Amino acid sequence: MSDKAAFHEALAALTGQIAGRRLDRDLQTWLNQTHGQGSDAYRQLKAGCLAGVAQGWLCEREGGGIRYGRVFQADDALHRFSVDVVDMQDIAGPHHTHPLGEIDLIMPLEGDATFDGHPAGWCVYPPGSAHRPTVAQGRSLVLYLLPEGQIQFTR
Template sequence: MNVEHFQQLIKPLTDMVSQMPVDKELEKALTEQYPPGSELFEAIDKACHEAISAGWMCAQGDAGRRFGRVIEPSDETGRLSVDVVDLIDIAGPHHRHPLGEICMVLPITEGALFDGKPRGWCVYEPDSQHRPTVTQGQALILYLLPEGQIEFTR
């Protein structure tokens, strides 16, 4: 697994997401098309673990909060960036999503939650904001940002 293979693996996601408004209907569509247990969902989960083991994903940060941008927005990704974070029982830095945020929640610890949500999809609409929080263990969060836009706040 390398970045190029990963980008090809997630292409069905970036193609779908880039063609739809970032709203709760997108969350519903992702849940119907690529639910936990589906071939693509599970392949992405496995690929994230392989990439972390290889050292090119979640390469920044420290114990409890590792992160990193995997893919910059481009025409090939439908102008979406791809980031992955690995959080353990922590609230991350508060930030705003100017154009929205599409999250794939991948618990490592059984029962771990991201912003109160289990394994699956979570979509934040444009101009939303939060402190990304993992409770009850450890989880990976893969998130797509339109145009790579995110604003960290104080």
């Protein structure tokens, strides 16, 4: 995956498989079994993220030691999911809630990086959940899928 259009297409194929499903532990299990670390989908999405960072269209902003950016707004092709990617190393991000839930793809880059205690792979937060996203034990890219792009940062 060498460009933004190809990345969008790959994400549209993925979101087509999860659209309409409940954001819960069953979805997390399915994602890790079907598209987890070692799968073609995981390798392609990680390669797309790395290419996007290198080309400057991913993680183009920086604040508080975190590189981040919304690469795609929620649209019909993405089945109403927005797409954000962050680059974090041994840091906790800002506390926020997920009105409609959040699906995260964890892609360690250095060390045995975890995201909220989860290793490489997928983590799903249900609607109404909240957290302070934390990468520990190294550096990781994390791709966020947010239904309707909804996220509420705590003041």
